[in-house]
Amino acid sequence: MGIHSVVPRLRYRRQTADIYQDGRSGIPMAPGAVPVLGHAWRLGRDPMSFLDGIPRDADIVRVLLGPHPIALVCDPELTQQMLKDDRTFDKGGPLISIVSSLVGDGIVTCPRSRHRPSRRLVQPDFRPDRYRSYARKTIVATSAITRDWRNGQAIDVPVELRRIAIHASVKYLFSDQINTAQVDQMAEDFTTIQIGFAKRMQMPPFLSHLPTPLNRAHDAAIKRTREVITSTVLARRANPGDQRQDLLSTLLTNGTDDKPMLEESVLEDHVATFLIASTATVSSVLGWALHHLAQDPQLQHRLHHELDSVLNGSPAGFDDLPQLGLTRAIVTEATRMYPSLWLGPARVTTADTQLGDHFLPAGTEMAYSPYVHHRRDELYDDPHTFDPDRWTDDRPPHPAHHASVAYGGGARQCIAVEWAPIEMALTLATIASRWALESVPGRPLRSCAAPNLTARGLQVRVSTRTRGNRANAAASTTLASMAVRSGPGTRRPTNRATWLI
Numbered sequence: 001m002g003i004h005s006v007v008p009r010l011r012y013r014r015q016t017a018d019i020y021q022d023g024r025s026g027i028p029m030a031p032g033a034v035p036v037l038g039h040a041w042r043l044g045r046d047p048m049s050f051l052d053g054i055p056r057d058a059d060i061v062r063v064l065l066g067p068h069p070i071a072l073v074c075d076p077e078l079t080q081q082m083l084k085d086d087r088t089f090d091k092g093g094p095l096i097s098i099v100s101s102l103v104g105d106g107i108v109t110c111p112r113s114r115h116r117p118s119r120r121l122v123q124p125d126f127r128p129d130r131y132r133s134y135a136r137k138t139i140v141a142t143s144a145i146t147r148d149w150r151n152g153q154a155i156d157v158p159v160e161l162r163r164i165a166i167h168a169s170v171k172y173l174f175s176d177q178i179n180t181a182q183v184d185q186m187a188e189d190f191t192t193i194q195i196g197f198a199k200r201m202q203m204p205p206f207l208s209h210l211p212t213p214l215n216r217a218h219d220a221a222i223k224r225t226r227e228v229i230t231s232t233v234l235a236r237r238a239n240p241g242d243q244r245q246d247l248l249s250t251l252l253t254n255g256t257d258d259k260p261m262l263e264e265s266v267l268e269d270h271v272a273t274f275l276i277a278s279t280a281t282v283s284s285v286l287g288w289a290l291h292h293l294a295q296d297p298q299l300q301h302r303l304h305h306e307l308d309s310v311l312n313g314s315p316a317g318f319d320d321l322p323q324l325g326l327t328r329a330i331v332t333e334a335t336r337m338y339p340s341l342w343l344g345p346a347r348v349t350t351a352d353t354q355l356g357d358h359f360l361p362a363g364t365e366m367a368y369s370p371y372v373h374h375r376r377d378e379l380y381d382d383p384h385t386f387d388p389d390r391w392t393d394d395r396p397p398h399p400a401h402h403a404s405v406a407y408g409g410g411a412r413q414c415i416a417v418e419w420a421p422i423e424m425a426l427t428l429a430t431i432a433s434r435w436a437l438e439s440v441p442g443r444p445l446r447s448c449a450a451p452n453l454t455a456r457g458l459q460v461r462v463s464t465r466t467r468g469n470r471a472n473a474a475a476s477t478t479l480a481s482m483a484v485r486s487g488p489g490t491r492r493p494t495n496r497a498t499w500l501i
Helices: 003-015 017-021 040-045 047-052 076-084 094-103 112-126 128-146 157-174 180-202 205-209 213-238 247-253 264-295 297-311 318-323 325-337 419-432 469-481
Strands: 060-065 068-073 089-091 154-156 347-349 353-355 358-360 365-368 435-439 446-449 453-456 459-464
Touching (some): 040 047, 040 060, 047 446, 076 353, 089 112, 094 180, 094 264, 094 365, 112 128, 112 247, 112 264, 128 157, 128 318, 157 180, 157 247, 157 264, 157 419, 180 213, 180 264, 213 247, 213 264, 264 297, 264 325, 264 419, 264 435, 264 453, 264 459, 297 318, 297 419, 297 435, 419 435
Parallel strands (some): 068 365
Antiparallel strands (some): 060 068, 089 347, 353 358, 446 453
């Protein structure tokens, strides 16, 4: 861990007590704290239940992770102020330390001083002209996994979606440089990492260093994942003629005279960030989407009708997205209700400041919750109802842009804010064009902070669809066996704003 991570944490430990001792902040305590653990136990076990218990009119509440207080911003306007002022509200604090154990000082966790140069180097990988290539790789990976599902099988949704997401992420990060067995091991390790992350949110930091079976498994899973990334980067560097159409190649060649190439460790941290963030986002958000589709046969029927009408038995493709309005709306609504980033990466105030009516001394750790924001009555009608039609063109105007913070905001907004919805829409379309979903009764369902808002225990029964099944199955098998080819493509939507979610 570098000095940049240690200094804010030490400052935080010295100064955060001042927030609540001098009486100037006026920040109330969130309900449900217990001795020693504070709110960490409830946050780790069932974050949705805890967040639902925060008063609806709260602007900022105090949350205790063990003995450590965090000022959780609940008001949308105050959150935007915090996100747009990354000089005063910089990344740091114990929550960032937990995330850094997974991804190092990647683009999500690094401080402001290192973020902007890194983002300029990474940004070319997330331009719209790259999405067509990424989309094809996503479809191939999804088809390859789902073609092995059996008619009538009850699938473990988080596990299967993690497999899909990590195979897709590896494709557009590394092309075919990592073999299938390694990717399957990474998917298994990701499950172990998620469990370990959830547990570390519930325990005092020193316990994470004890040689318990859980800690050893968690650390070993991270080590294996990082070793695969390191060996892949080194192999690509050793063969500069191996130019592939993937994200890693771009990262390795983005250097210029005024913007030198990324250092080895920093590059690997960015790759780890993209791999873990992409896998976690797709698997968590789409898990909730599949849950609601299985619970709502009418909505599922409408989705199948759209896919049959638009695709006509062919696999979903990048150019189909403008016509897949309901598919995209389901993804948008799942992102609103169950944002993968359920607790925004922590900030630490770098100077004394005022946020709303509250004084915040330097060293105050801050966080925000997209989950809380997206369920506020003043922003959305009937916010606790899963209603994809709120995003269709024939409904009243959408909520103000600042209402959604699913991908953060300001200079630190998620770099994949456009790509992530595209990836999820194509994954959903590929699954639903071939499979019908049915709820499995008697399965208790609970959210899990691991590190994204995962639907723990979610299973659905899949059955082969009758309409268009033969064409869809053939297309899926063909795609899964094809080598990935990428190119600039020839057809582009005329108006990106009409279909980018």
